[in-house]
Amino acid sequence: MTMSRVFLSDLNTRKxxxxxxxxxxxxxxxxxxxxxxxxxxxxxxxKVVVDTNINPKMIGGTLLFYVV
Structure with a gap:
């Protein structure tokens, strides 16, 4: 199975x-x-890969979309 990668920038996170x-x-x-x-x-x-220079992690969860 081929893995495709999507690189994203300008992400805002909220805890x-x-x-x-x-x-x-x-x-x-x-x-x-x-x-x-x-x-x-x-x-x-x-799955979402959070790429940081400190501690990269693989995070699983629910992905929700709001389409206008």
């Missing part, structure tokens, strides 16, 4: 509780369509 991390991502036009298609093509639940 909602001691165990939850929420990330706000703003994509427009063709970027939003492309990102949506990549997520639809995944067979498993999407």
């Amino acid at each position: 909602c509780s001691s165990s939850d991390e929420y990330v706000t991502l703003s994509l427009f036009d063709c970027q939003a369509i492309s990102f949506h298609k990549k997520l639809e093509s995944m067979r498993d639940d999407p």
Whole structure:
């Protein structure tokens, strides 16, 4: 199975509780369509890699979309 990678920038995070991390991502036009298609093509639940220079971690959870 081929893994496709999506690199995102300008993410805003909010800590909602001691165990939850929420990330706000703003994509427009063709970027939003492309990102949506990549997520639809995944067979498993999407995973998010938080890339930091301190301690990179793999985070699993629910991915929610609000489409206007």
